[in-house]
Amino acid sequence: MAVCTVYTVQALSSCSISSPTKTHMGLKTKSGRFRGGYKITCSGDTIVIGLAADSGCGKSTFMRRLTSVFGGAASPPKGGNPDSNTLISDTTTVICLDDYHSLDRTGRKEKGVTALDPRANDFDLMYEQVKALKDGVAVDKPIYNHVSGLLDPPELIKPPKILVIEGLHPMYDQRVRDLLDFSIYLDISNEVKFAWKIQRDMAERGHSLESIKASIEARKPDFDAFIGGSPARCRGDASWSLVLK
Numbered sequence: 001m002a003v004c005t006v007y008t009v010q011a012l013s014s015c016s017i018s019s020p021t022k023t024h025m026g027l028k029t030k031s032g033r034f035r036g037g038y039k040i041t042c043s044g045d046t047i048v049i050g051l052a053a054d055s056g057c058g059k060s061t062f063m064r065r066l067t068s069v070f071g072g073a074a075s076p077p078k079g080g081n082p083d084s085n086t087l088i089s090d091t092t093t094v095i096c097l098d099d100y101h102s103l104d105r106t107g108r109k110e111k112g113v114t115a116l117d118p119r120a121n122d123f124d125l126m127y128e129q130v131k132a133l134k135d136g137v138a139v140d141k142p143i144y145n146h147v148s149g150l151l152d153p154p155e156l157i158k159p160p161k162i163l164v165i166e167g168l169h170p171m172y173d174q175r176v177r178d179l180l181d182f183s184i185y186l187d188i189s190n191e192v193k194f195a196w197k198i199q200r201d202m203a204e205r206g207h208s209l210e211s212i213k214a215s216i217e218a219r220k221p222d223f224d225a226f227i228g229g230s231p232a233r234c235r236g237d238a239s240w241s242l243v244l245k
């Protein structure tokens with residue numbers, strides 16, 4: 001059984017959230033029914049949505065599905081880096097906050113920090129670029145390459161109607177958190193997320209089973225310190241649950 005809890009933060013000044021008669025955003029249960037429908041209405045030009053979760057919890061998968069709900073199939077930037085983490089549809093651009101890692105894989109190893117450690121992430125750049133996009137200004141965003149573990153040359157991101165920032169820490173930095181119009185925390189049980197991570201990291205990122213297991217163990221304390229055990233910094237005051245049996 002997989003248990004998925006979605007926590008939401010109420011909208012900030014320029015936006016409002018209501019439960020409409022028609023579902024605009026929700027999770028589909030196995031029975032095919034949507035639960036917890038929300039309508040997001042914003043007066044600003046770019047709506048910014050934050051999606052937080054640990055590695056392997058299904059953030060990218062969830063966003064691929066959600067972008068098609070918001071309008072059109074999503075694909076990586078055309079003609080760009082094949083290892084880009086960005087997804088673009090007619091209305092929505094999803095950027096992965098791993099692109100703001102300040103340390104690459106070797107750098108993290110040398111310093112003895114995990115990717116979840118705030119010291120491995122450049123929150124100043126994250127804030128500047130999310131703010132610029134929200135203000136309608138294009139940015140040259142770095143790319144963290146999950147295959148090589150290196151930081152690749154930047155890619156141009158133009159301001160979309162809906163900007164989704166997904167990753168480990170969309171709500172950790174107060175300045176970034178204040179830019180969010182709506183935020184979601186995906187809470188997936190260890191059993192499920194570790195199985196998903198192992199399968200994905202072996203198939204798509206070329207990691208060995210042993211190295212993934214070691215990484216999972218090494219990250220547990222930082223998950224508790226900076227994500228799962230830090231509700232004020234990654235979760236809101238409303239909650240939304242889904243149980244898959």
Ligand SMILES: Nc1ncnc2c1ncn2[C@@H]1O[C@H](COP(=O)(O)OP(=O)(O)O)[C@@H](O)[C@H]1O
Nearest residue numbers: 053054055056057058059060061062196197200
């Ligand atoms: N809703 C789901 N149902 C079944 N498998 C899923 C689901 N979401 C994710 N997965 C599996 O988990 C793996 C990791 O998901 P991904 O979206 O890459 O996670 P994240 O972006 O949070 O690291 C995917 O490759 C996929 O196989």
Ligand SMILES: O=C(COP(=O)(O)O)[C@H](O)[C@H](O)COP(=O)(O)O
Nearest residue numbers: 054055056098105115116146149168
């Ligand atoms: O925690 C994550 C988030 O990515 P995702 O949520 O997509 O798994 C990754 O492990 C880091 O970005 C480091 O990557 P690496 O695995 O290269 O060390």
